[in-house]
Amino acid sequence: xxxxxxxxxxxxxxxxxxxxxxxxxxxxxxxxxxxxxxxxxxxxxxxxxxxxxxxxxxxxxxxxxxxxxxxxxxxxxxxxxxxxxxxxxxxxxxxxxxxxxxxxxxxxxxxxxxxxxxxxxxxxxxxxxxxxxxxxxxxxxxxxxxxxxxxxxxxxxxxxxxxxxxxxxxxxxxxxxxxxxxxxxxxxxxxxxxxxxxxxxxxxxxxxxxxxxxxxxxxxxxxxxxxxxxxxxxxxxxxxxxxxxxxxxxxxxxxxxxxxxxxxxxxxxxxxxxxxxxxxxxxxxxxxxxxxxxxxxxxxxxxxxxxxxxxxxxxxxxxxxxxxxxxxxx
Amino acid sequence: xxxxxxxxxxxxxxxxxxxxxxxxxxxxxxxxxxxxxxxxxxxxxxxxxxxxxxxxxxxxxxxxxxxxxxxxxxxxxxxxxxxxxxxxxxxxxxxxxxxxxxxxxxxxxxxxxxxxxxxxxxxxxxxxxxxxxxxxxxxxxxxxxxxxxxxxxxxxxxxxxxxxxxxxxxxxxxxxxxxxxxxxxxxxxxxxxxxxxxxxxxxxxxxxxxxxxxxxxxxxxxxxxxxxxxxxxxxxxxxxxxxxxxxxxxxxxxxxxxxxxxxxxxxxxxxxxxxxxxxxxxxxxxxxxxxxxxxxxxxxxxxxxxxxxxxxxxxxxxxxxxxxxxxxxxxxxxxxxxxxxxxxxxxxxxxxxxxxxxxxxxxxxxxxxxxxxxxxxxxxxxxxxxxxxxxxxxxxxxxxxxxxxxxxxxxxxxxxxxxxxxxxxxxxxxxxxxxxxxxxxxxxxxxxxxxxxx
Numbered sequence: 001x002x003x004x005x006x007x008x009x010x011x012x013x014x015x016x017x018x019x020x021x022x023x024x025x026x027x028x029x030x031x032x033x034x035x036x037x038x039x040x041x042x043x044x045x046x047x048x049x050x051x052x053x054x055x056x057x058x059x060x061x062x063x064x065x066x067x068x069x070x071x072x073x074x075x076x077x078x079x080x081x082x083x084x085x086x087x088x089x090x091x092x093x094x095x096x097x098x099x100x101x102x103x104x105x106x107x108x109x110x111x112x113x114x115x116x117x118x119x120x121x122x123x124x125x126x127x128x129x130x131x132x133x134x135x136x137x138x139x140x141x142x143x144x145x146x147x148x149x150x151x152x153x154x155x156x157x158x159x160x161x162x163x164x165x166x167x168x169x170x171x172x173x174x175x176x177x178x179x180x181x182x183x184x185x186x187x188x189x190x191x192x193x194x195x196x197x198x199x200x201x202x203x204x205x206x207x208x209x210x211x212x213x214x215x216x217x218x219x220x221x222x223x224x225x226x227x228x229x230x231x232x233x234x235x236x237x238x239x240x241x242x243x244x245x246x247x248x249x250x251x252x253x254x255x256x257x258x259x260x261x262x263x264x265x266x267x268x269x270x271x272x273x274x275x276x277x278x279x280x281x282x283x284x285x286x287x288x289x290x291x292x293x294x295x296x297x298x299x300x301x302x303x304x305x306x307x308x309x310x311x312x313x314x315x316x317x318x319x320x321x322x323x324x325x326x327x328x329x330x
Numbered sequence: 331x332x333x334x335x336x337x338x339x340x341x342x343x344x345x346x347x348x349x350x351x352x353x354x355x356x357x358x359x360x361x362x363x364x365x366x367x368x369x370x371x372x373x374x375x376x377x378x379x380x381x382x383x384x385x386x387x388x389x390x391x392x393x394x395x396x397x398x399x400x401x402x403x404x405x406x407x408x409x410x411x412x413x414x415x416x417x418x419x420x421x422x423x424x425x426x427x428x429x430x431x432x433x434x435x436x437x438x439x440x441x442x443x444x445x446x447x448x449x450x451x452x453x454x455x456x457x458x459x460x461x462x463x464x465x466x467x468x469x470x471x472x473x474x475x476x477x478x479x480x481x482x483x484x485x486x487x488x489x490x491x492x493x494x495x496x497x498x499x500x501x502x503x504x505x506x507x508x509x510x511x512x513x514x515x516x517x518x519x520x521x522x523x524x525x526x527x528x529x530x531x532x533x534x535x536x537x538x539x540x541x542x543x544x545x546x547x548x549x550x551x552x553x554x555x556x557x558x559x560x561x562x563x564x565x566x567x568x569x570x571x572x573x574x575x576x577x578x579x580x581x582x583x584x585x586x587x588x589x590x591x592x593x594x595x596x597x598x599x600x601x602x603x604x605x606x607x608x609x610x611x612x613x614x615x616x617x618x619x620x621x622x623x624x625x626x627x628x629x630x631x632x633x634x635x636x637x638x639x640x641x642x643x644x645x646x647x648x649x650x651x652x653x654x655x656x657x658x659x660x661x662x663x664x665x666x667x668x669x670x671x672x673x674x675x676x677x678x679x680x681x682x683x684x685x686x687x688x689x690x691x692x693x694x695x696x697x698x699x700x701x702x703x704x705x706x707x708x709x710x711x712x713x714x715x716x717x718x719x720x721x722x723x724x725x726x727x728x729x730x731x732x733x734x735x736x737x738x739x740x741x742x743x744x745x746x747x748x749x750x751x752x753x754x755x756x757x758x759x760x761x762x763x764x765x766x767x768x769x770x771x772x773x774x775x776x777x778x779x780x781x782x783x784x
Binding site for chain 2: 040057067070071073075076081133136137138139169170171173174176177178222224225227255257258259260262264265282284285286287288290291300311
């Protein structure tokens with residue numbers, strides 16, 4: 001069973017409306033979509049992991065499995081850990097030596113890895129504050145548009161977007177467009193304004209109007225730019241001045257095409273603003289998104305949402321088992 | 331930029347360099363390390379395989395193992411092969427003999443195309459070309475506004491027709507306008523697209539056909555992983571790109587993706603984008619970059635930068651003062667301003683040979699704000715105080731602190747550190763090697779060098 005929207009968001013005391021009557025067909029449609037969007041990563045890996053890979057279990061099997069995981073951007077340490085574990089279990093005969101059993105076990109191991117630190121997105125606050133961070137070009141603004149749309153459509157929540165990317169030219173206009181599409185309210189400032197002040201004003205506005213969720217967009221920044229990372233930490237402190245427990249959730253967007261640098265991104269953003277989860281974006285290309293395995297394995301930060309396209313609906317709760325299966329299954 | 335890759339390679343190579351005799355097992359061990367280092371740098375798996383195989387064959391060649399200093403030979407071979415992998419000596423853009431030169435920019439979403447367009451426009455504008463931009467990204471919300479803004483900042487004219495027209499038509503219209511207006515260069519910005527999106531790839535091919543560009547540049551994010559090769563191959567198939575612009579090289583990405591793209595498609599990396607500002611954009615020099623990875627420093631780039639920014643006469647004066655030990659706070663201020671013109675200090679450190687390996691400078695992040703404060707303090711001093719800091723007594727310190735908006739401790743630290751620096755310079759002038767600790771302090775900028783270690 002895939003992860004549902006209700007499982008991935010913790011709404012606290014709020015009583016969400018009964019789920020929109022989604023027909024069995026619709027649900028299947030959703031799974032099909034997910035499978036399709038993951039199918040490219042799957043196809044690529046499946047090519048490497050053709051059924052014959054597990055026909056005979058020998059040194060070549062492990063070598064090719066290693067190759068496949070490296071090509072999926074899982075990184076050397078994580079790949080080595082997975083392969084060693086599986087190999088050890090096969091040698092110790094805790095896993096049957098037939099191909100199907102080894103394959104199923106591999107899926108389990110990958111899913112378990114991808115589930116490290118798993119928790120729902122905390123939107124229990126009133127209003128709940130969600131802070132979105134990440135490197136330039138990873139899809140923060142688009143993701144925020146999609147989240148706002150889902151919160152309105154799935155749960156009937158009122159959403160305020162804070163345009164705290166006051167740096168990039170036309171960033172506010174881009175967010176304004178998404179706000180309109182998603183039916184959310186937008187709080188903005190003049191270009192070059194103080195990002196902390198925008199976040200502060202947005203939360204104040206949300207409190208005054210009794211809005212449910214505030215989503216704060218921030219300027220993309222490279223995790224190595226010390227001064228910009230300090231600025232981000234300051235935005236976080238300013239948010240906490242409005243509501244001490246806020247932001248209730250901080251998400252980092254990671255581009256699925258990202259290689260091993262994704263690990264550093266997650267690590268340094270987590271040091272600056274305490275990241276609760278990852279949104280894995282652009283999973284509709286051929287990129288395999290395996291870097292999230294490394295992020296979960298080495299940093300314990302789980303993926304919570306995946307972005308699979310450019311329309312408002314193209315955002316899904318991340319499901320570790322589906323992800324693992326999609327990486328390997330036919 | 332290629333820091334971590336270069337760390338690993340340097341460690342491996344310094345080990346092998348120190349040996350007088352190499353066995354096949356030594357070479358094998360080194361190759362394993364190089365393979366891991368390259369994989370962690372996101373160099374494509376298949377490229378790594380081919381690279382290490384070729385490397386090993388050369389290293390095991392009899393002329394290496396039997397040479398007097400096999401370790402050195404291996405280092406040389408790695409350097410040569412890395413340079414070759416990144417594209418030899420590099421190449422220039424192809425300019426049209428007459429009429430506007432058309433440059434088409436393509437790439438995935440979020441790779442940094444729009445910013446790269448503006449940076450390229452500024453770069454070409456600097457050499458006296460009249461550059462215009464065509465806004466053909468009609469899909470992403472507000473992308474036209476973004477191009478108009480950054481293009482304007484870059485001093486380029488932007489041809490745009492909103493988002494309601496077909497991008498192919500906009501491109502053709504912009505080219506007509508560029509001809510009429512007698513522009514030297516037209517840079518065509520296109521929407522980011524997935525290489526598996528057949529419709530958009532076909533659209534790109536149509537834009538190419540209509541505008542007949544002199545160069546098609548693929549914009550590649552330096553942080554891309556293993557998939558970079560697949561992406562590049564798909565773009566090569568749809569639009570036959572001629573070169574690569576590598577973006578976001580100012581982070582700690584190891585840039586292996588770029589190496590792989592070159593290795594697989596044979597297309598060279600022409601430009602590298604290395605920072606937030608429009609000026610942070612340079613020609614890419616594969617040979618220099620290879621030296622940099624191996625820790626040999628990129629002195630050529632540093633010299634070029636310095637030549638562009640530093641006033642020669644001032645430099646001579648300074649040298650004279652140093653020799654005579656007449657270096658004052660006023661000189662210090664001038665010198666600091668000149669060095670800062672070269673760009674962020676943290677970027678310069680990596681260009682110096684041997685500095686990369688110096689532990690004290692590892693991960694040093696020079697806080698430019700501190701330098702502003704130092705400037706403020708010196709500017710609050712009288713000429714007499716700047717010439718002779720020893721006269722700065724308690725009441726002067728209080729006045730300077732108040733005038734510069736700092737505290738007395740900051741003034742104290744600056745004066746103390748300046749004194750240390752003069753001693754250090756006396757050492758350097760007398761030909762002794764600097765103490766790395768002192769040097770690191772100096773790089774951090776007095777006073778209280780706020781050095782962040784990562």
